[in-house]
Amino acid sequence: MSETQNEKQLWGREGFRDDPYIEAESLEVAGDAPDVILPLAAWLGLDDEVRRTSNRRIGVSVAPGEDIGPLLEKLDTIPLIALQFPAFNDGRSYSKAELLKGRHGFSGELRAVGDVLIDQVVFMLRAGFDTLQVTNPVALERLNARDLHDTPGYYQPGRGSAQANGTFSWRRTPAA
Amino acid sequence: MYRYDEFDHAFVAARVEQFKDQVQRRLSGELTEEQFRPLRLMNGVYLQLHAYMLRVAVPYGTLSGRQMRRLGHIARVYDRGYGHFTTRQNIQYNWPALSDIPAILDELAEVEMHAMQTSGNCIRNVTADHFAGVAADEVADPRPFAEILRQWSSLHPEFSYLPRKFKIAVTGAEHDRAAIQVHDIGLHLKTNEAGELGFAVYVGGGQGRTPMVAKKIRDFLPAEDLLSYTTAIVRVYNLHGRRDNKYKARIKILVHETGTEELTRQIEAEWQALKESDLKLPQGDIDAIDSYFRPPVLPQRPEGWGALAAAKRTDTGFAAWVDQNVTPHKNPDYGVVTISLKPIGGIPGDASAEQMELVADIAEKFSQDEIRVSHEQNLVLPHVALADLHTVYELLLADGLATANAGLITDIIACPGLDYCALANARSIPVAQRISERFGAAERQSEIGELKIKISGCINACGHHHVGHIGILGVEKKGEELYQITLGGSADEITTVGEITGRGFSSEEVVDAIEKIVDTYLGLRTGKDENFLAAYRRVGAAPFKEALYGEVSRAA
The missing domain is CATH 3.90.480.20 (Sulfite Reductase Hemoprotein; domain 2)
Known part of the structure; x- marks a missing residue:
């Protein structure tokens, strides 16, 4: 983990972790980096054969206004999808996360990038994100202290939760 | 009525603790006002013209005596001795100190209340017919379903950052007292031919600067599909609603720009994929929530x-x-x-x-x-x-609470207006007060009959002027407050948006203008049983415009 708090850091349910990926506009720009995240258009522009036979992992980054439709039939070959939050209050990527993880069974890494603040961390995890790329100092500090601003129960199904015992069908408790 | 169980108590308590911490960080300066803003809005705390305002949720408008007593206590101890009941069945306090708000939330939690989701771009307090459970014309009490929606929408991970606020209203009667057709989703609880309970679903109603009457997108949705269908609607909206312009961000604009047929297709397609999910309501759960709302056993009192x-x-x-x-x-x-x-x-x-x-x-x-x-x-x-x-x-x-004017001309809806609100262009309350005084005599009100006047102090239309039989909209023109009048609006089962009469009136003129409209109505009605709205629908705007602007109507 880096000492400076303003750097991007990658966090998942188990805590902070190293990020093997770099973000690049194209494979050419990425140089020798082993794992790369490309913008959606660049990713879609890759020849499927090139992508599959590449000896590096090539993830894709999707802006809130972009359609995930073209990715759906290739999901089992995608190692990582980064959904962007240009601002914390642009909530489109939550619905996409739900669709990717819940509906379409995406089993790669689903990552939230952008304006990731502490108050949205639980929402992101419950919507299906595996990792969060964090720069906000308060978020980093609180994640470090594992203070997620969670509630003891939830009123709707979501990932990382279990059916709450003896109560209404829509209620959940955080998974142990 | 619904009672919190341990799950609810623990949930609300956790949120109060979080907000206490956030307020503490704001007061200590760790958080700037800008950083604090989204956090306070999640808890119903607005910054108004003069002070913070706290809006407390009253789910579907139902309160117990103990809860109402606590609301009074909060008004006395933490505010200036009063509170303000709103058009969304909530109550707001206009003068609480920020440092007191955590204590107020504690007081509320003790009586099973909170202020969550009374602001922000989330699913707001679900409203219902205020006569639910007692109205003679009701198919079933809509509040159990409003309660299910309230729970399901609380801190919803997918739907807490929608393009704009999202309002749901439910009615269980043919005569709509809940104004469901001016809500983002309006649900009309009814039975089908087989006697099963379900909903007619309306989407895309709203007021604001672009008033729209909701479109019916489904004639009958089985009750068990309430949450899956609502999820489908809100998901389509979350993904495709406009975010480039906050004035075009409500679902009504999405409905308008996409077309009702195409949007309905998208919603139905999304629903097909959700229908058999965890969101399907077991009858046992519906019954369990319903049991909280069983009508009380009323002793015979012949x-x-x-x-x-x-x-x-x-x-x-x-x-x-x-x-x-x-x-x-x-x-x-x-x-x-x-x-x-x-x-x-x-x-x-x-x-x-x-x-x-x-x-x-x-x-x-x-x-x-x-x-x-x-x-x-x-x-x-x-x-x-x-x-x-x-x-x-x-x-x-x-105690001054027996004014006999329900539904009459002095039963005016008004937003807080420029006396409190940071968004307002004009004052609403003083106009309401002067109209009330002008028409206050009991015989005169009774002679005029049913007439709904609604006043908004700006185009956001919190005073519902678009659906007033007579609507008044305050605007600001060259530094002066000016009032536009609309006629013929209605928010019941035949919802219509009122038509603007023409140029606006100054604060001094506006009460006279209302009087001219009322006198014109009295002169042309077929009898006392033809109320203002019915008369307006029969004759149209012309006689009223003529009375207001003279024979050469500048509004034409």
Whole structure:
């Protein structure tokens, strides 16, 4: 983990972790980096054969206004999808996360990038994100202290939760 | 009514603790106002013109005596001795100190209340017919479904950052008292041919600067599919609603720009994929929530019929109040009492701490411990025995709560306007007060009959002017407050948006203009049984424009 708090850091349910990926506009720009995240258009522009036979992992980054439709039939070959939050209050990527993880069974890494603040961390995890790329100092500090601003129960199904015992069908408790 | 279980208590308590921490960090300067803003909005705390404002949720407008007493206590201890009931069946406090808000939230949590989702771009407090459970024309009580929606929408991970706020209203009666067609989703609880319970679903109603009447997208949705279908609607909206312009971000614009047919197709397609998911409501859960709302066992009180008739003969004030403010209950020995929060010349929707406590006492003794807040900014005692009406009337009268004007011209809806609100262009409350004084005489009001005046201090339309029989919209022109008038609006089962008459009127002129409209109506109605709206629908705007602007109508 880096000492400076303003750097991007990658966090998942188990805590902070190293990020093997770099973000690049194209494979050419990425140089020798082993794992790369490309913008959606660049990713879609890759020849499927090139992508599959590449000896590096090539993830894709999707802006809130972009359609995930073209990715759906290739999901089992995608190692990582980064959904962007240009601002914390642009909530489109939550619905996409739900669709990717819940509906379409995406089993790669689903990552939230952008304006990731502490108050949205639980929402992101419950919507299906595996990792969060964090720069906000308060978020980093609180994640470090594992203070997620969670509630003891939830009123709707979501990932990382279990059916709450003896109560209404829509209620959940955080998974142990 | 619904009671919190341990799950609910723990959830609300956790949120209060979080907000305490956030307020502490704001007060210590760790958080700037800008950083604090999204956090306070999640908890119903607005920054108004003069102070913070706290909006407390009253789910579907239902309160117990204990809850109402606590609202009065909060008004006395933490505010200036009063609170303001809103058009979304909530209450807001206009003068709390930020440092006191955590304590207020603690006080609320003790009586199973909170302020979550009373602001922000999330699913807001779900509203319902204020006569739910007692109205004679009801198929079923809509509140169990409003409660299910309330729970499901609480801190929803996918739907807490929608393009814009999202309002759901539910009614269980053919006559719509919940204005469902001016909500983002309107649900009309009904039965199908097989006698099964379900909903007609309306989407895309709203007011603001682009008023739209909702479109019916489904004639019958089985009750068990309520959450999956609502999820489908909100998901399509979350993904595709506009975010480039906050004035075009409500679902009504998405419906308008996409087309009802295409949007319905998208929603139905999304729903097909969700229909058999975890969101399907087991009948056992519907029944369990429903059991909280079982009608109370009301003792037979047949002596009320005679007592009521006798009291009406000797007390004319009481007789007028009963005729205007008491509506039939399912049980013929009982009545539904509307407590007007529109005293002549008063501030619509305001209630003092003492008044709230009095209403709490009366509800406990005479109304099965139940109170409703109506979207018309009045209070309702849903179960008062006819035999107790006179006693209740005298108690209310002593504290200025027996104004006999429910549904009449002085029963005005008004937003807080420029007296409080940071968004307003013009004052609303003083206009409401002057109209109320002008038409305040009991005989005159009664002669005019049913007439809904609604006043907004800006285009955001919190005072629902678009759906007022007479609507008044405050605008600012060259530094002066100007009032535009609309006619013929309505928010019931035949919802219409009012038409603008023409140029606006100054604050001095506007009450005279309303009087001209009223006099024109009185002159052309076919009889007293043709109310203002019916007369307007028959004759159109022309006679009213002529009265306002002269023969050469500049509005034409």
